[in-house]
Amino acid sequence: MTIRIGYHASHEQFSPRELIGYVKQASNAGFVAAMSSDHFAPWSERQGHSGFVWAWLGAALQSTDAMTLGLITVPGGWRYHPAIVAQAIATTVDMFPRRLPWVALGSGEEMNEHVVGDRWPSKQERNDRLRAATDIIRELLAGGTVTTRHPIAVNEAKLYTRPLETPKLLIAALTADTARWAGGFADGLLMVNQSRDAMKNMIQEFHAGGGEGKPIVLQVHVSYAEGNDAARLNAYDQWRSNAITASLAANLRHPADFDGASKHVRPEDMDEYVRISSDLNRHVSWLKEDADMGVSEIFLHNVGRNQTEFIEAFGIDVLPSFAT
Numbered sequence: 432m433t434i435r436i437g438y439h440a441s442h443e444q445f446s447p448r449e450l451i452g453y454v455k456q457a458s459n460a461g462f463v464a465a466m467s468s469d470h471f472a473p474w475s476e477r478q479g480h481s482g483f484v485w486a487w488l489g490a491a492l493q494s495t496d497a498m499t500l501g502l503i504t505v506p507g508g509w510r511y512h513p514a515i516v517a518q519a520i521a522t523t524v525d526m527f528p529r530r531l532p533w534v535a536l537g538s539g540e541e542m543n544e545h546v547v548g549d550r551w552p553s554k555q556e557r558n559d560r561l562r563a564a565t566d567i568i569r570e571l572l573a574g575g576t577v578t579t580r581h582p583i584a585v586n587e588a589k590l591y592t593r594p595l596e597t598p599k600l601l602i603a604a605l606t607a608d609t610a611r612w613a614g615g616f617a618d619g620l621l622m623v624n625q626s627r628d629a630m631k632n633m634i635q636e637f638h639a640g641g642g643e644g645k646p647i648v649l650q651v652h653v654s655y656a657e658g659n660d661a662a663r664l665n666a667y668d669q670w671r672s673n674a675i676t677a678s679l680a681a682n683l684r685h686p687a688d689f690d691g692a693s694k695h696v697r698p699e700d701m702d703e704y705v706r707i708s709s710d711l712n713r714h715v716s717w718l719k720e721d722a723d724m725g726v727s728e729i730f731l732h733n734v735g736r737n738q739t740e741f742i743e744a745f746g747i748d749v750l751p752s753f754a755t
Contacts, residue, residue: 433753433754434718434721434722434726434727434728434729434753435463435464435727435728435729436462436463436464436718436728436729436730436731436749436750436753437462437463437464437465437466437498437499437501437728437729437730437731438453438454438457438462438464438465438466438730438731438742439465439466439467439650439730439731439732440453440454440465440466440467440491441467441468441478441732441734442467442468442469442470442480442481442482442484442487443468443470443472443473443474443475443478443480443481444473444478444479444480444669444734444736445480445736445738446480446482447482447483447486447487447490450467450482450487450491451487451490451491451494453738453739453742454491454494454495454498455494455495456738456739456742456743457498457742457746458495458497458498459746460742460743460745460746460747460750461746461750461751461754462498462731462742462745462746462750463497463498463499464498464499464500464501464728464730465491465498465499465500465501465730466500466501466502466503466648466650466730467484467487467488467491467500467501467502467503468484468502468503469484469485469502469503469504469505469543470484470542470543471510471542471543471544471546472542472543472685472686473686474542474670474672474673474686474689475669475671475672475686475689475690476686476687476690477668477669477672477690478669478672478686484502484504485519485523488500488502488523488531489523489526489527492523492526492527492530492531493527498530499529499530499531499532500530500531501531501532501533501534501535501648501730502534502535503534503535503536503537503603503621504516504534504535504536504537505536505537505538505539505543505544506536506561506564506565506567506568507538507539507544507557507560507561507564507583508560508564508583509539509544509547509549510543510544510546510547512583512585513563513564513565513567513568513571513583513585514567514571514577514585514588516534516536516564516568517567517568517571517572517588517590518571518590518592520534520568520572520594520598521571521572521590521592521593521594522592524594524595524596524597524598525592525593525594525595528594528595528596529596531598532598532599533598533599533600533601533618533619533646533648534598534599534600534601535600535601535602535603535621535648536561536564536565536568536600536601536602536603537561537602537603538554538557538558538560538561538681539557539681540680540681540682540683541681541682541683541684542683542684542685542686542688542689545684551682554678554681556582558609558612559582560582560583561602562616563579563581563582563583564583565600565602565616565617566616567579567583567585567588568600569597569600571588571589571590572590572593572594572597573597574589574590574593575589576588576589577589599618599619599646600617600618600619601617601618601619601620601621601646601648602616602617602619602620602621603621603622604620604621604622604633604637605622605623605677606633606677607629607632607633607635607636608636610622610633610634610636610637610640610642611636611637611639611640612640613637613640613642614636614637614638614639614640614641614642614643614645615640615641615642616641617642617645618645618646619642619645619646619647619648619727620633620634620637620642620645620646620647620648621648621649621650622634622647622648622649622650623649623650623651623652624649624650624651624652624706624721626703627720630649630721630724631724634647634724634725634726646727646728647724647725647726647727648726648727648728648729648730649721649726649728649729649730650729650730650732651706651717651718651721651729651730651731651732652666652670652673652704652705652706652732652734653705653706653707653708653714653731653732653733653734653741654666654670654701654705654706654707654708654733654734654735655708655709655711655714655733655735655737655740655741655744655745656709656735656737656740657709657740658709659707659708659709661709662707662708662709662735663698663699663701663707664698665734665735665736665737666698666701666704666705666707666734666735667696667697667698667701668735669734669735669736670701670704670705670734671693671696671700671701672686672689672690672692672693673689673693673704674693674696674700674701674703674704675689675692675693679692705734711744711745711748711749712748714745714749715748715749715752718749718752718753719752722753731745
């Protein structure tokens, strides 16, 4: 079975310098791609980092010539205006042709966007801005001059350095409703692991909304260690702040708020959110089930701090099952 397996570089958990090292290790171990999230703050005070992903992206691409990279960012006009996102994409692709095959766009979380001082709008308004931002970015990358007023103001924007090829603009979705909505205008879908039925439903809804034939990228949270108890404790320590609903996560302001919202989560609850196992064959089975759903790429995020252990073990005993 052939499918592209990538490594997720978690800016919330490690310094940018550490992540460069992990990306190099992942490339040497056989991961063919990497991705990262664009955050201003971590999900938990226990994680403790949040580097600037656009600066890091250039360094990461320079550090290895064997991987493609992708990222998820928020272009809704809070931290980033969509014209600036388009310029960042164009510059990156000019420097590293064919190395940034996609950029995923999301509606954002208050935790990251409140820092610029604007009010935090409703989900509907955020979706309206996401749709508008996608159109703005796409038109700028195609060489157009953009002027618009609502819902995001743009005044005679034009890119003078443009890439020879345009990355696909994926839309990040956490629910089936969002996936169906995105199917009509996105170049592809980015989703995270949920129950098997929920993921299949999201894919079906994306197809029903117009996404048939478009790529689907899956980010999978895993916790691997030499023993199941250690793997579970790693997940509980580093990722229990994500064991809350998507709507709540979008509207919390500080890492401490996530820690408070997840204070009643128990270690045994983490299996719903993270694939926890010390059995590498179990991880292979999970990934084969993912591939059977029709996803294009899978990015593995080992939520524990034991990145080198994870990279080495998966490089030896997991990735060969999916080698091209």
